[in-house]
Amino acid sequence: MMHHTVSFGRCSHVFRSPVEGTITWKNAFDYSGNSLRPPKFLKLRVSTDGTTVRASRVQSYVCCTLAREAVGVVDTVDCKKENVGVLLLNLGGPETLEDVQPFLYNLFADPDIIRLPRLLRFMQQPLAKFISTVRAPKSMEGYASIGGGSPLRRITEEQANALRIALEEKDLPAKVYVGMRYWHPFTEEAIRKIKKDHISKLVVLPLYPQFSISTSGSSLRLLEEIFREDEYLVNMQHTVIPSWYQREGYVKSMATLIQSELQTFERPREVMIFFSAHGVPRAYVEEAGDPYKDEMEHCVRLIMTELRLRGIPNDHTLAYQSRVGPVEWLKPYTDDTIKDLGRRGVKSLLAVPISFVSEHIETLEEIDVEYRELALESGIKNWGRVPALGCEKNFIDDLADAVIEALPYVGAMAVSNIEARQSLIPLGSVEELLATYDTQRRELPPPVPVWEWGWTKSAETWNGRAAMLAVLALLLLEVSTGQGILHQMGILPLFP
Numbered sequence: 400m401m402h403h404t405v406s407f408g409r410c411s412h413v414f415r416s417p418v419e420g421t422i423t424w425k426n427a428f429d430y431s432g433n434s435l436r437p438p439k440f441l442k443l444r445v446s447t448d449g450t451t452v453r454a455s456r457v458q459s460y461v462c463c464t465l466a467r468e469a470v471g472v473v474d475t476v477d478c479k480k481e482n483v484g485v486l487l488l489n490l491g492g493p494e495t496l497e498d499v500q501p502f503l504y505n506l507f508a509d510p511d512i513i514r515l516p517r518l519l520r521f522m523q524q525p526l527a528k529f530i531s532t533v534r535a536p537k538s539m540e541g542y543a544s545i546g547g548g549s550p551l552r553r554i555t556e557e558q559a560n561a562l563r564i565a566l567e568e569k570d571l572p573a574k575v576y577v578g579m580r581y582w583h584p585f586t587e588e589a590i591r592k593i594k595k596d597h598i599s600k601l602v603v604l605p606l607y608p609q610f611s612i613s614t615s616g617s618s619l620r621l622l623e624e625i626f627r628e629d630e631y632l633v634n635m636q637h638t639v640i641p642s643w644y645q646r647e648g649y650v651k652s653m654a655t656l657i658q659s660e661l662q663t664f665e666r667p668r669e670v671m672i673f674f675s676a677h678g679v680p681r682a683y684v685e686e687a688g689d690p691y692k693d694e695m696e697h698c699v700r701l702i703m704t705e706l707r708l709r710g711i712p713n714d715h716t717l718a719y720q721s722r723v724g725p726v727e728w729l730k731p732y733t734d735d736t737i738k739d740l741g742r743r744g745v746k747s748l749l750a751v752p753i754s755f756v757s758e759h760i761e762t763l764e765e766i767d768v769e770y771r772e773l774a775l776e777s778g779i780k781n782w783g784r785v786p787a788l789g790c791e792k793n794f795i796d797d798l799a800d801a802v803i804e805a806l807p808y809v810g811a812m813a814v815s816n817i818e819a820r821q822s823l824i825p826l827g828s829v830e831e832l833l834a835t836y837d838t839q840r841r842e843l844p845p846p847v848p849v850w851e852w853g854w855t856k857s858a859e860t861w862n863g864r865a866a867m868l869a870v871l872a873l874l875l876l877e878v879s880t881g882q883g884i885l886h887q888m889g890i891l892p893l894f895p
């Protein structure tokens with residue numbers, strides 16, 4: 400029996416064989432020559448017609464060297480010949496104060512933010528118009544206080560550029576695109592560019608470290624719709640990295656930021672490390688199966704473990720911020736926790752924003768202004784805040800590694816593969832991921848200010864339903880007569 404050593408080109412998992420036979424992988428090595436766990440299931444049938452065989456079940460790392468029972472010479476197809484693209488998904492933010500209401504409209508028109516019962520789906524847009532108009536003044540105040548708009552676009556575009564450079568340094572030329580969910584540059588714009596550039600392999604990377612139905616889920620849902628309707632995209636190979644908070648590079652970068660910020664306190668050892676995560680309504684987790692809370696708690700554990708390894712024994716706590724409307728969100732709430740810590744005599748607090756990797760309104764205004772003030776009022780004397788990761792070198796480098804590691808899965812149905820499920824980053828195609836999470840798309844509680852009354856959970860539910868019917872009746876009346884309070888307020892007509 401002859402043994403050949405086959406060196407796979409970087410990122411390659413597609414190859415041609417001039418002869419027919421079965422290839423069995425015997426050994427696999429990573430970049431540094433360390434032996435990888437032998438992928439038991441890997442038996443591959445190749446044909447002689449020179450057609451490309453996709454090793455869709457390859458659970459191996461790129462650039463590995465594989466020894467095989469030879470069936471002939473196997474040419475590797477180096478993916479450098481492919482047009483590789485990376486699509487960064489993010490939320491988007493209003494760039495000017497005039498953008499605030501239409502941005503909020505887009506957000507509340509999203510069924511993953513307000514999921515109405517089937518019969519009321521036609522209400523989604525009027526309701527979004529109503530809520531966005533009611534909320535806009537408060538939001539505008541917030542955006543005005545951080546300079547008149549969100550920095551999210553600028554920072555995300557800087558991250559995209561930094562990632563492109565990091566990939567190039569790692570010998571993977573790739574184009575990096577930014578697709579926002581609720582504001583420019585919209586995901587649709589990014590997709591247009593991807594098609595224009597003839598991208599053939601796409602890695603989709605939501606810029607949220609933890610997965611939530613309301614963030615990455617919503618963006619992936621939109622992508623699925625766009626992909627489904629487009630022949631080019633249906634055939635383009637892609638894979639998704641749904642969450643990456645567990646990556647060593649991310650965990651270590653966060654630990655380093657915390658470690659250096661602790662040094663700014665007079666008595667670093669006495670500082671409470673206060674992780675403040677963006678909240679989601681409890682029903683997302685408890686009824687719709689959002690993995691967000693579990694991932695968040697796991698993420699905090701990983702960062703604290705890393706800090707302990709570095710000899711930092713500080714106490715820590717996790718709370719959830721930014722709730723909207725009266726329904727119950729994940730607890731404990733950040734504001735309640737700050738007051739509680741003050742009462743318990745905590746004197747120094749280091750806030751760590753943990754759901755997001757750029758500065759935005761909720762770090763610059765909510766944490767830096769509102770929560771800081773609340774902390775000082777609650778008796779906390781020393782306050783600090785860890786900056787968002789932004790373009791921090793190790794973090795971007797690690798994202799680049801995540802992309803490189805994801806490439807072998809491009810086009811592969813990796814989530815249905817047990818090995819891939821167990822891998823560090825559970826990769827998958829958009830459709831498969833959406834089937835994994837939130838399968839039934841149950842109704843989610845709408846976080847609408849008009850529901851702000853009620854004294855028990857059940858009263859609140861019924862009041863909510865009554866309010867929904869009232870709003871519906873009001874809208875139907877207005878739409879049919881063309882007159883009423885919403886027209887007077889300029890909320891209707893929707894498209895003047």
Ligand SMILES: C=CC1=C(C)c2cc3[nH]c(cc4nc(cc5[nH]c(cc1n2)c(C)c5CCC(=O)O)C(CCC(=O)O)=C4C)c(C)c3C=C
Pocket residue numbers: 490491492493503506512534537538549550551607611613614677678679680691723754755758759760761846
């Ligand atoms: C109403 C429901 C909302 C859910 C659920 C939600 C989840 C969620 N959001 C982020 C991150 C961001 N949210 C941002 C803005 C924003 N989010 C909501 C509502 C929900 N978010 C509103 C109404 C707004 C607008 C701002 C405001 O009026 O308060 C932003 C953008 C900030 C910016 O600088 O423009 C981010 C980022 C996460 C991570 C998350 C769930 C995990």
Ligand SMILES: [Fe+2]
Pocket residue numbers: 677721
């Ligand atoms: Fe939000």
